Amino acid sequence: MNLDWNWDVVGDFMPVFWEGVAITLRALFLGSLTAFALGLVWALALRSPYAWVRWPVTAFTEFVRNTPLLVQLFFLYYVLPEWGPSMSALTTGIVGLGLHYSTYTAEVYRAGIDGVPVGQWEAATALSLPRGRTWLAVILPQAIRRVLPALGNYVIAMLKDSPMIAVIGALDMFGEARNFSNETFTTEAYTIVGLAFLVIAYPASLLIRFLERRLVLTS
Amino acid sequence: MMTEGMFTNYFLPGIWITIQVTVFSAALGVVVAFLIGTLRTSRLWIVRFLAGCYFEIFRGMSALILMFWLVFALPLMLGWQLVPMWAGVLALGLTYGAYGAEVVRGALAAVPVAQREAGVALGFTRVQRLRRIEIPQAWPEMVPPFNNLLIELLKGTALVSTITVADMAFAGNLVRLGSNESAPVYTLLLVLYFAMAFVLTRGMRVLERHAKASVGQTIERRGLFARRRPPAPTLGAPDAEALPAGGTVGTR
Numbered sequence: 052m053n054l055d056w057n058w059d060v061v062g063d064f065m066p067v068f069w070e071g072v073a074i075t076l077r078a079l080f081l082g083s084l085t086a087f088a089l090g091l092v093w094a095l096a097l098r099s100p101y102a103w104v105r106w107p108v109t110a111f112t113e114f115v116r117n118t119p120l121l122v123q124l125f126f127l128y129y130v131l132p133e134w135g136p137s138m139s140a141l142t143t144g145i146v147g148l149g150l151h152y153s154t155y156t157a158e159v160y161r162a163g164i165d166g167v168p169v170g171q172w173e174a175a176t177a178l179s180l181p182r183g184r185t186w187l188a189v190i191l192p193q194a195i196r197r198v199l200p201a202l203g204n205y206v207i208a209m210l211k212d213s214p215m216i217a218v219i220g221a222l223d224m225f226g227e228a229r230n231f232s233n234e235t236f237t238t239e240a241y242t243i244v245g246l247a248f249l250v251i252a253y254p255a256s257l258l259i260r261f262l263e264r265r266l267v268l269t270s
Numbered sequence: 271m272m273t274e275g276m277f278t279n280y281f282l283p284g285i286w287i288t289i290q291v292t293v294f295s296a297a298l299g300v301v302v303a304f305l306i307g308t309l310r311t312s313r314l315w316i317v318r319f320l321a322g323c324y325f326e327i328f329r330g331m332s333a334l335i336l337m338f339w340l341v342f343a344l345p346l347m348l349g350w351q352l353v354p355m356w357a358g359v360l361a362l363g364l365t366y367g368a369y370g371a372e373v374v375r376g377a378l379a380a381v382p383v384a385q386r387e388a389g390v391a392l393g394f395t396r397v398q399r400l401r402r403i404e405i406p407q408a409w410p411e412m413v414p415p416f417n418n419l420l421i422e423l424l425k426g427t428a429l430v431s432t433i434t435v436a437d438m439a440f441a442g443n444l445v446r447l448g449s450n451e452s453a454p455v456y457t458l459l460l461v462l463y464f465a466m467a468f469v470l471t472r473g474m475r476v477l478e479r480h481a482k483a484s485v486g487q488t489i490e491r492r493g494l495f496a497r498r499r500p501p502a503p504t505l506g507a508p509d510a511e512a513l514p515a516g517g518t519v520g521t522r
Binding site: 210212 | 330331332334335338339346421428432439442443446452457459460
């Protein structure tokens, strides 16, 4: 067993590593926003009184949730440009991550909305609040509050899936590490990126556990 | 359009490889899940701590990076090379096994304490208690979350294509390069993965019914197209089962 670890290689990798971290965090942030927004759309659509709205949304979200993100990224990157405008690898990655995880957040919202007591709906009806206001002022604030930790969990899950966007060519942490390793015939970069994931994910999961306790206690 | 030759030469073997990777990593994952899951209920703090470390590390790690690390970085350290497919199986099994460990731990914790005490009173050893009393009763609770993990694992197998294992996704990329047509290939790929997930979910439902029946519970038959409860977010919510009902969203 020879652990030849070369700190010079690490030093050379660091500048591109930070660029990669920036891209990873950007993809994560924008992907999360997409997932939160789209997930809410799916969740509301699934509660629609019209079957012709519910059915296609159910079919679509089930399909997306049960197929690999990697293949979805290939699909978005190679197939979509045949029909519409082509997107950069990073944009495709963000759309892919956001779309994939929106099918998970939709279920989180659904559970949150189901968890709002019936009395709240009845009170809104008794006050003859219009439908829009019932959702915006009564139901969603209560629903979203209790699902925040669950949404946070999906952000961390998304972080761990984010290296997949490197496979279609986005230069996130992993993409940078792969390029660097291929060019220099070294492997330290992979180890650095692996450790970086642990360093980011562990405190984040601690934070979410803390949030979970707090929101559970006060809601 | 895809030619006959491409389909039989790349796609069919690819499907078989995907199935193999899924089965092997699921098997490894189950072993890891039960091992780490039961160790996390150990009486010795050092054992609990080490098992907890394992869980935290593999839960925070991206399976894709672990795979690359196993294929490219580990051989330089150890001096021998893993076959890419086994590196993929190892990465997937270790990662999803860590999630499975949490399922096992949660289900074991949900077994009424009286059962454990009865085992102690009857002079069962720790292993006997686990094997004869606790795991049989916890098992029905484990099946639905295991189903979710299995689907995540199946989706994860697509990652092995990035370390040159010729699975379905790899075949899909080859066909795209060969035929310059991407729409049919990737649509077929997505449909195939969906079909596999569908079959696995139905299979796990049968297993769940048997498991419930074996502890005297019955569950109503759901229709063939009944939806799977979505996977619980496995990060950061290890105590989901232990949380008060209604506190957070359902875990299944």
